[in-house]
Amino acid sequence: MLPKTKATVSNDSLQGVQFKRPACGKFIYVTRNLLDVCASFYHHLSNQKEGTYTGSFQAFVRDWMDGKVAFGSPVHHLLSFAEGFRDNCYANHDHRDTNPTNTDRPLLLLSYEEMKCNLREQVFLIMKFLNLHHIPIEILDNEILPTFEFQSMKANAHRFQPKSVTWLNGFQFLRRGESGDGKSLFIGGATNGSNEGNKSLLSEYEKWLNRQGYRDQIDKLFNYSSSDIEAKRLRDVFVGVVDSS
Numbered sequence: 001m002l003p004k005t006k007a008t009v010s011n012d013s014l015q016g017v018q019f020k021r022p023a024c025g026k027f028i029y030v031t032r033n034l035l036d037v038c039a040s041f042y043h044h045l046s047n048q049k050e051g052t053y054t055g056s057f058q059a060f061v062r063d064w065m066d067g068k069v070a071f072g073s074p075v076h077h078l079l080s081f082a083e084g085f086r087d088n089c090y091a092n093h094d095h096r097d098t099n100p101t102n103t104d105r106p107l108l109l110l111s112y113e114e115m116k117c118n119l120r121e122q123v124f125l126i127m128k129f130l131n132l133h134h135i136p137i138e139i140l141d142n143e144i145l146p147t148f149e150f151q152s153m154k155a156n157a158h159r160f161q162p163k164s165v166t167w168l169n170g171f172q173f174l175r176r177g178e179s180g181d182g183k184s185l186f187i188g189g190a191t192n193g194s195n196e197g198n199k200s201l202l203s204e205y206e207k208w209l210n211r212q213g214y215r216d217q218i219d220k221l222f223n224y225s226s227s228d229i230e231a232k233r234l235r236d237v238f239v240g241v242v243d244s245s
Contacts, residue, residue: 021084021091022106026130029081031241032112034074035182035205038064040175042185045069047171057185058201065208075212075242082238085109086221105129111237113179119148150177183244202244209242 042060045053053060067073088105108129115122123145127135146152153160154174161173186201209215218238224231
């Protein structure tokens with residue numbers, strides 16, 4: 001989380017989103033499809049001893065959308081960082097420099113889905129962002145990248161299992177490492193498994209996004225020209241993260 005980042009979002013403007021640019025440091029912001037985020041967080045909170053969530057998945061989805069579960073509204077969080085990516089510079093940046101390099105920027109945007117599709121390419125982005133040019137390619141390919149694969153992490157779960165809470169029922173923090181798990185739970189976990197219930201839960205999610213004005217606000221933030229490839233990429237990631245298709 002960025003220091004002193006605050007998000008208070010209105011439905012029809014960006015005036016409520018406040019982002020304070022950092023003076024130093026590097027921040028890598030990884031997005032994930034919100035349906036998957038919701039499902040993962042439900043499994044997390046319903047399987048920890050401290051503050052166990054005991055309601056149904058349907059109830060959790062509604063509490064999550066209302067910002068009633070831990071860490072508040074996911075849309076507010078996304079918008080606060082999107083504001084930062086629109087002006088991705090340090091607080092002391094000289095605005096006469098209209099083309100800062102990657103190493104001059106405090107924020108790097110990645111997505112879970114892109115990392116699943118092409119981990120090596122995403123790691124190269126991280127290396128460039130952090131100026132890690134000293135790592136030999138053969139070391140990266142043979143020793144580092146294999147440890148980033150989900151199966152390797154699963155085999156070494158003790159390194160990643162959070163110890164700040166007590167887990168119930170032998171819960172494993174690293175569950176499946178897949179994309180699309182959330183939509184399956186939205187569909188399969190809706191009212192008594194009925195088709196009408198399934199459609200209703202996804203429909204509630206889409207109506208919630210529309211009430212928040214999320215997509216419109218992202219479009220306003222990244223009002224790019226056809227030649228602005230980076231702004232288009234940022235917009236596509238921040239819009240893609242809420243996709244329910």
